[in-house]
Amino acid sequence: MGAVGDVDTVLRGLIPRVVGVLVRRHGYFEECEDAAQDALVDATVQWRRDGVPDNPLGWLLTVASRRMADRARSDAARRTREEAVAALAPVDARAAHGPEDQPPADHDDSLTLLFLCCHPSLSPSSQLALTLRACGGLTTAQIARAFLVPEATMAQRISRAKRRIKDAGALFELPPPEEQASRLAVVLHVLYLIFNEGYTSTSGTDLHDVELTTEAIRLTRALRQALPDDPEVTGLLALMLLTDARRPARTDADGNLVPLAEQDRTRWDQGAVKKGTALITEALAREQPVGSYRLQAAIAAVHAEAPSAEETDWRQIVILYQLLATVAPNPMVRLNHAVAAAMADGPLVGLELLRSLDDDPRIAEHHRLHAVRGHLLEMAGDRAAARACYREAARRTASLPERRYLESRAAALEGER
Numbered sequence: 001m002g003a004v005g006d007v008d009t010v011l012r013g014l015i016p017r018v019v020g021v022l023v024r025r026h027g028y029f030e031e032c033e034d035a036a037q038d039a040l041v042d043a044t045v046q047w048r049r050d051g052v053p054d055n056p057l058g059w060l061l062t063v064a065s066r067r068m069a070d071r072a073r074s075d076a077a078r079r080t081r082e083e084a085v086a087a088l089a090p091v092d093a094r095a096a097h098g099p100e101d102q103p104p105a106d107h108d109d110s111l112t113l114l115f116l117c118c119h120p121s122l123s124p125s126s127q128l129a130l131t132l133r134a135c136g137g138l139t140t141a142q143i144a145r146a147f148l149v150p151e152a153t154m155a156q157r158i159s160r161a162k163r164r165i166k167d168a169g170a171l172f173e174l175p176p177p178e179e180q181a182s183r184l185a186v187v188l189h190v191l192y193l194i195f196n197e198g199y200t201s202t203s204g205t206d207l208h209d210v211e212l213t214t215e216a217i218r219l220t221r222a223l224r225q226a227l228p229d230d231p232e233v234t235g236l237l238a239l240m241l242l243t244d245a246r247r248p249a250r251t252d253a254d255g256n257l258v259p260l261a262e263q264d265r266t267r268w269d270q271g272a273v274k275k276g277t278a279l280i281t282e283a284l285a286r287e288q289p290v291g292s293y294r295l296q297a298a299i300a301a302v303h304a305e306a307p308s309a310e311e312t313d314w315r316q317i318v319i320l321y322q323l324l325a326t327v328a329p330n331p332m333v334r335l336n337h338a339v340a341a342a343m344a345d346g347p348l349v350g351l352e353l354l355r356s357l358d359d360d361p362r363i364a365e366h367h368r369l370h371a372v373r374g375h376l377l378e379m380a381g382d383r384a385a386a387r388a389c390y391r392e393a394a395r396r397t398a399s400l401p402e403r404r405y406l407e408s409r410a411a412a413l414e415g416e417r
Contacts, residue, residue, distance in 0.1 A: 007043070007044065007047045007048050007052060008044075010047075010052050010056055011040055011043055011044065011047075011056075011137055012136065012137040012215070012218060013218075014056055014057055014060055014137075015036055015040060015060075015134070015135070015136075015137035016109050016110040016113045016134070016135050016137075016222075017057060017109050017110075018036045018039065018057065018060045018061055018064055019032055019033050019036045019109070019113060019134055020109025020110075020112065020113065020172070021061060021109075022035060022036060022061070022064055022065070022068070023172040024172065026068065027172075029116070029162060029165060029166065029170075029172060030159075030162040030163065030165075030166060031068060031071065032064075032068070033133070033134050033162065034067075034071075035064040035065070035067040035068045035071070036060070036064050036134075037133070037139065037140075038063070038064065038067045039060045039061075039063040039064035039067065040060070040137060040139070041139065042063050043056075043059065043060060043063070110135065110219070110222040110223070110226065111174065111222070111223060111226040111227070112172060112173060112174055113134055113135045114131065114135055114187045114219065114223060115174060115175055115183055115184075115187060116134075116165065116170060116172060117130040117131040117134050117135055117161075117190075118131065118183065118186045118187045118190050119164075119165050119168060119170050120183070120186065121164050121165065121167075121168040121170070122161050122164055122165070124190075124193070125157065126157055126158075126160065126161035126164070127161075127186070127190050128147075128190055128193060128194060128197075129143055129147075129154060129157050129158050129161065130158060130161045130162070131190050131191075131194065131219070132146075132194065132212075132215060133158055135219055136215040136218075136219060138211070138215065140154050140155050140158060142211065143158075146197070146198075146209050146211065146212055147197070148203050148204055184227075184230070184233075187223070188223075188232060188233065188236055188293065191216050191219055191220050191223070191236065192216075192236060192293070194212055194215065194216040194219075195212070195213055195216035195217070195220075195240050195243075195244075197209065197212055198210065198211065198212025198213035198214075198215075198216060199213050199243060199244065199247070200399070200402075201399060202398060202399060203398035203399055204398075204399065204400065205400045205401075206255070206401070207250060207251055207255070207257055207399065207401040207402070208247060208250070208251075210247075213240070213244055213247070216240060217237070217240050217241065217244065220233070220236055220237045220240060221237060223237075224237050231283040231284075231286040231288055231290075231291070231294060232283075232291040232292075232293050232294060234279050234280075234282060234283040234294075235279075235280060235283045235291065235293035235294035235295075235296075235297045236293040236297070237276075237279055238276045238277075238279035238280035238283060238293075238294075238297040238300075238301070239276070239280075239293055239296050239297035239300055240276075241272045241273075241275050241276035241279065242272070242273060242276035242277070242280070242297060242300035242301055242303075242304050243300055244269070244272060245268045245269040245270075245272035245273045245276065245304065246260070246263065246268050247269075248267045248268065248269060249263035249264050249265065249267040249268055250263065251401070255401060256401065256404060256405060256408075257401045257402060257404070257405040259405075260303070260309065261309040262309075263309075265307070265308065268304070273304045276297070276300070276301065276304070277301050277304060277305070279297070280294065280297040280298055280300075280301050281301075283297070284298065290323070290327065291327060291328075292324060292327050292328035295320055295323055295324040295327060295328075296324065298320055299317055299320045299321070299324075302316055302317050302320070303317075312343070314340055314343040314344035315344050317340045317343075317344075318337070318340045318341055318344050321333060321336060321337035321340050322337065324337075325337060330362070331357055331360050331362050331363035332363070332368075334353065334356065334357060335354070335357060335363065335368060335369060335372055337353060338350040338351075338353035338354045338357075338372065338376070339372055339375075339376075341353055342376050342379065347376040347377070347379035347380040348380060350372075350376045351373070351376050351377070351380065354369070354372065354373055354376070357369055365396070366396070367392075367393040367394075367395075367396035367397040367402070367406075368393070370389045370390075370392045370393035370396065371389070371390065371393035371402075371406060373389045374386045374387070374388075374389030374390040374393060374406075374409065374410075377389060378409075378413065383413045384413075386409075386413055387410045387413040387414060390406045390407070390409045390410035390413070391406070391407070391410045393406045394406035394407045394410065
């Protein structure tokens with residue numbers, strides 16, 4: 001029996017394998033994923049009480065298969081499938097413990113599930129939710145809390161996503177080679193979005209949602225294990241580790257936001273910094289054309305290597321942002337480029353670069369544009385204009401920690417008049 005504290009870790013790693021075995025056996029993704037979630041809930045209760053069993057995968061498969069059989073018997077509309085499902089379901093723990101219950105050696109169910117949950121027929125929000133549930137093992141309630149929506153709303157979103165996958169005729173298999181590159185880009189983007197939402201929650205009372213960042217990192221590790229030679233997968237994992245390493249220093253004892261320049265770098269997770277730096281060094285050595293995640297990880301590594309904010313190699317960061325703008329042009333890249341340019345060459349240079357964003361509808365109304373402009377105006381000595389920008393940014397953000405920080409900056413400038 002394992003320790004009670006191991007329960008969540010064990011479950012998260014096993015859920016993709018359970019779904020994979022069930023789908024390969026029965027072929028019904030929606031029913032199999034629902035049954036796996038039922039088994040996860042049962043395991044969470046029982047394993048916390050009794051400990052992790054010696055064969056946790058077999059335990060989960062037994063419970064999930066029985067749930068499928070129970071549902072088939074209780075649903076008149078599925079009577080034609082009842083015998084087939086019941087016959088295939090293991091009837092005792094010994095059947096579930098056999099070698100036939102292990103995923104085939106030539107398949108990686110975590111990777112296959114990631115591709116399925118990021119199917120192009122789904123909306124981005126559905127891809128996020130389904131990935132967290134089927135691949136990450138989070139319950140519907142946990143996902144709903146993370147994205148601040150009612151559980152019923154999230155349940156409907158997940159159900160619609162699974163129906164859409166079924167209607168699209170998607171199979172539980174890796175996409176053909178000619179589609180894998182484009183589909184992998186979607187998978188990486190979904191993992192990136194999950195991590196970002198956890199690292200800086202877009203709304204709510206907390207700056208971080210550690211559950212989301214932890215899951216994003218775990219899933220990206222699994223993806224790298226399946227695709228060790230893909231430098232962008234390695235780059236994304238490096239970016240997550242280097243970024244998450246700063247988390248302990250991002251808030252003070254009262255939960256208030258601490259900006260990068262003011263963080264106590266001794267509180268950064270040096271183990272994560274070391275691992276992330278090694279990964280990005282490895283990824284950049286590859287001959288493939290450099291992609292956006294490797295460039296972002298390289299920027300994070302430059303920050304991590306600096307003993308202090310004052311010793312940061314801002315000119316190198318400017319060059320990296322210029323490269324990133326050619327590889328993945330978007331307004332957030334230009335915004336961050338403006339900050340780096342201001343640090344390297346003065347606030348007026350950064351403010352000039354910001355002007356190109358004023359007419360971009362993707363960011364013109366975003367609180368970060370106003371916050372950055374306020375910071376650069378403060379650097380330039382225009383305190384009144386900076387104060388107005390901070391207040392406007394605070395009004396626009398739904399994150400309470402960010403709002404408190406921006407309001408405190410405006411209040412500090414008010415006192416300096």
